[in-house]
Amino acid sequence: MSFEQLPFVPPELVENPEPRCPCVLLLDTSGSMNGRPITELNSGLRTFKQELTSDAMAAQRVEVAIVTFGPVRVLSEFQSADVFQPPELTTTGDTPLGAAIMQALDLLDQRKAVYKAAGIAYYRPWVLLVTDGAPTDAYLAAAERVHQGDNNERKSFSFFAVGVEGADMSKLAQICSPHRTPVKLQGLSFREMFSWLSNSLGGVARSQPGTMVALPPPSGWSAV
Template structure:
């Protein structure tokens, strides 16, 4: 499977002079916002949460080492376990130094998705107000279980967002994940992680975002196949 991903702008020109805030004054590059939704529930405790934490650190390092992606990719992290927490507010990848993850509690996935969509909307407004050109944002969810809260509204908002090309949503299941429910939440077919191949998954993610950062808005970007013979995922 190969996936073409079209980057699109988010607003029409209004003729209004944008206000450039401090965050964007020294870096007016186009931005691709990426929010990571990470399952930090109790079932992830042990090897899984350790491998996820290590992969997240690797992801941050690889983005920082790519000089263009470091300026053009913005990252936010939401953890959902004992509660839904914003573990990292949106900011440039060059300043992204994630904290270690801890596993505890249930799986409030619906709340996490809704918060992620709200964060993206706020970030897009900040781009608009500062005259920053956006790529289509990414939402990337990783979970090893089933939602322990209501998720119907989150699924509806994902469908609506995908239809409007407001963002692109990816779901990845870890061993034990409820792939049927993930399939009802995600428009794209959810992928099953092979073992604990978080390093390979985050390497694919950083490489994909780097490719996006080198494209022009409106240009199609061909993503590498994550389910190939040497890939990190399978379709359950």
């Protein structure tokens, strides 16, 4: 790689050289999420911000990016939790889930390249997908990429899928790695789900990069 091709190192990585735990929130904002679902999802995002920033270590080490669909948009680039501001999500369009997953994983690859250029250690990244539908585009290539990256050998990332009422759980199961099956959301318990996510990421952020961390069970927000 030539000098001109080296990734730009953002000033915040120079000022804060703590190891990073990147997390992409892959959020369905299709028309079917209109009404209470999108309202509760926005409330959950605010809870996520509050709980992450109440943990001093997570505030410095967890980085959050948001990709919404459809259409597929990078709504928020990677930012540390103390800087991240939850956007106000609105609904429109269909469910191009395959393209959204590809965009999220590309975003992760780019961020990992930036960490490496800056000499920043990082934890295994997280992707959290939330959807209430089924893919309206080709998704098998995206599923294959998830299976390749979220396995115990490569450990490129951890991919979690949450199905809201109406989600096609069988297609989500095809997309997810066999060892990490999708979870069905109980009602509209987004705030409880994001509390679980912030607690889990906080536990990771307090560990040493590369070590195994036991995650709390998804109780209180997942349907049996």
